[in-house]
Amino acid sequence: xxxxxxxxxxxxxxxxxxxxxxxxxxxxxxxxxxxxxxxxxxxxxxxxxxxxxxxxxxxxxxxxxxxxxxxxxxxxxxxxxxxxxxxxxxxxxxxxxxxxxxxxxxxxxxxxxxxxxxxxxxxxxxxxxxxxxxxxxxxxxxxxxxxxxxxxxxxxxxxxxxxxxxxxxxxxxxxxxxxxxxxxxxxxxxxxxxxxxxxxxxxxxxxxxxxxxxxxxxxxxxxxxxxxxxxxxxxxxxxxxxxxxxxxxxxxxxxxxxxxxxxxxxxxxxxxxxxxxxxxxxxxxxxxxxxxxxxxxxxxxxxxxxxxxxxxxxxxxxxxxxxxxxxxxxxxxxxxxxxxxxxxxxxxxxxxxxxxxxxxxxxxxxxxxxxxxxxxxxxxxxxxxxxxxxxxxxxxxxxxxxxxxxxxxxxxxxxxxxxxxxxxxxxxxxxxxxxxxxxxxxxxxxxxxxxxxxxxxxxxxxxxxxxxxxxxxxxxxxxxxxxxxxxxxxxxxxxxxxxxxxxxxxxxxxxxxxxxxxxxxxxxxxxxxxxxxxxxxxxxxxxxxxxxxxxxxxxxxxxxxxxxxxxxxxxxxxxxxxxx
Amino acid sequence: xxxxxxxxxxxxxxxxxxxxxxxxxxxxxxxxxxxxxxxxxx
Numbered sequence: 001x002x003x004x005x006x007x008x009x010x011x012x013x014x015x016x017x018x019x020x021x022x023x024x025x026x027x028x029x030x031x032x033x034x035x036x037x038x039x040x041x042x043x044x045x046x047x048x049x050x051x052x053x054x055x056x057x058x059x060x061x062x063x064x065x066x067x068x069x070x071x072x073x074x075x076x077x078x079x080x081x082x083x084x085x086x087x088x089x090x091x092x093x094x095x096x097x098x099x100x101x102x103x104x105x106x107x108x109x110x111x112x113x114x115x116x117x118x119x120x121x122x123x124x125x126x127x128x129x130x131x132x133x134x135x136x137x138x139x140x141x142x143x144x145x146x147x148x149x150x151x152x153x154x155x156x157x158x159x160x161x162x163x164x165x166x167x168x169x170x171x172x173x174x175x176x177x178x179x180x181x182x183x184x185x186x187x188x189x190x191x192x193x194x195x196x197x198x199x200x201x202x203x204x205x206x207x208x209x210x211x212x213x214x215x216x217x218x219x220x221x222x223x224x225x226x227x228x229x230x231x232x233x234x235x236x237x238x239x240x241x242x243x244x245x246x247x248x249x250x251x252x253x254x255x256x257x258x259x260x261x262x263x264x265x266x267x268x269x270x271x272x273x274x275x276x277x278x279x280x281x282x283x284x285x286x287x288x289x290x291x292x293x294x295x296x297x298x299x300x301x302x303x304x305x306x307x308x309x310x311x312x313x314x315x316x317x318x319x320x321x322x323x324x325x326x327x328x329x330x331x332x333x334x335x336x337x338x339x340x341x342x343x344x345x346x347x348x349x350x351x352x353x354x355x356x357x358x359x360x361x362x363x364x365x366x367x368x369x370x371x372x373x374x375x376x377x378x379x380x381x382x383x384x385x386x387x388x389x390x391x392x393x394x395x396x397x398x399x400x401x402x403x404x405x406x407x408x409x410x411x412x413x414x415x416x417x418x419x420x421x422x423x424x425x426x427x428x429x430x431x432x433x434x435x436x437x438x439x440x441x442x443x444x445x446x447x448x449x450x451x452x453x454x455x456x457x458x459x460x461x462x463x464x465x466x467x468x469x470x471x472x473x474x475x476x477x478x479x480x481x482x483x484x485x486x487x488x489x490x491x492x493x494x495x496x497x498x499x500x501x502x503x504x505x506x507x508x509x510x511x512x513x514x515x516x517x518x519x520x521x522x523x524x525x526x527x528x529x530x531x532x533x534x535x536x537x538x539x540x541x542x543x544x545x546x547x548x549x550x551x552x553x554x555x556x557x558x559x560x561x562x563x564x565x566x567x568x569x570x571x572x573x574x575x576x577x578x579x580x
Numbered sequence: 581x582x583x584x585x586x587x588x589x590x591x592x593x594x595x596x597x598x599x600x601x602x603x604x605x606x607x608x609x610x611x612x613x614x615x616x617x618x619x620x621x622x
Contacts, residue, residue, distance in 0.1 A: 057599070057603070
């Protein structure tokens, strides 16, 4: 198969105009001549369930996750999509108990990095902010690449024309109103995406042969691919992804931003709905990869990323091919606009608001322009990286590891009043230092070093499962789960895990950062942090009329009047002097 | 086995439809309420 069915140029232009024009129209409807800085970053922290659930779902369904799930189905067989989509969904679910705690201590914050500044000081904040800037630029680039490739494959337009059109479209509707535009358009995008999934999966299934395909095509699968409990799928896809789950949930600003945006009493409902929506959508799309495997389809140019467009072009009539096109454009746009607003909020709150101007002197109007200029620069950077075929994979791995090393220090900082800035920073550096040589196999892992790596990785298993348990069941259960998991895994994992460097790399990052953080925290016997300080140190930047919620004063600082004393205390925090 | 695999493939769009219905219903409710109160939904 060398030539795929394509959409004509006018149809693609019409679809793009309808999609981005509709998004722009929605954005204009809610725009204000003078936007509020806090609204630009988190929508004022009082968004309802419908929009926030739609936004969480839309943001986490990105084009790459659809392609990756189908690839997993094609590579690992019937369990493949589960090992991608289920753990990805768990990522959203896992943050909700932590999210409630984060909102409890910092109800009016905008970024996790901002909270870390209030908790520890500048180095912790910049570690989180830096990783988020990198992560969001990578995600933006990845979405542009996916969109460009789709347009190149399914239309007469080129890859470059595709990425420019998508970048311009997303920037246009997000630029003026920021996060408010992002979440509102997410609703329309999620309706388009989920609606398309509901139609496309059954249509492709029956067009490919229906139930009989499982009999006629069974010979195309290896025994591992036919096994729902495939160890191959678990160790190569599922397990590394589980380890990544917590890291992405805690480290990624696009999730944190929605956490700070949704009304506090709706956090659980929102995150549970998004978990189910994301999981079902991504696993469902992954089934296309399984069907391709049964049908004996070979990916075009041996590139598994071509599988989904290839199946769509093969089995869908022209009208549904248009629906498919909108589904992919919707998935990548909703994530790209979230990346833009995440970057904007980091530059506004963490860089300008707290490190350049200072919270007391930050000008809300300047903040908004910082956000808008950030979006323009980020879009240009994404276009540059996408068009220059820059290899972002290693960068993505590095960011994932950084987030992995951040998980325990960040979570413990919200619950344990003895964690210090030194413990936080040293833990993250130690996690990274252990991750790099293991993940990239810089050292020979056979022999003693391999065993040492395995011991750390086994502790990492306990840390990951313990943290998951901690979110839902508290400290005692977490300690039991972590200890039992480590001891139970040890006989099988030690001497074996180092043969899976992707998995081992993540696990040693968790273990090393946890051990260092715990040891240095236990060494702190005198200083105790008062979590009530975070609520005072974070809060609205913009108290002008028509902006933040009238209730803001109940939860956050009342305004400039109290800022002076707060800033004085922030100076102390920057020196690492927690309240004794 | 064929029936199970068919169910395994087709159950996901059904769940997606359910989630979509929940989200749309909530959005419409919030939109109407915002309209009644004369404020923006976001």
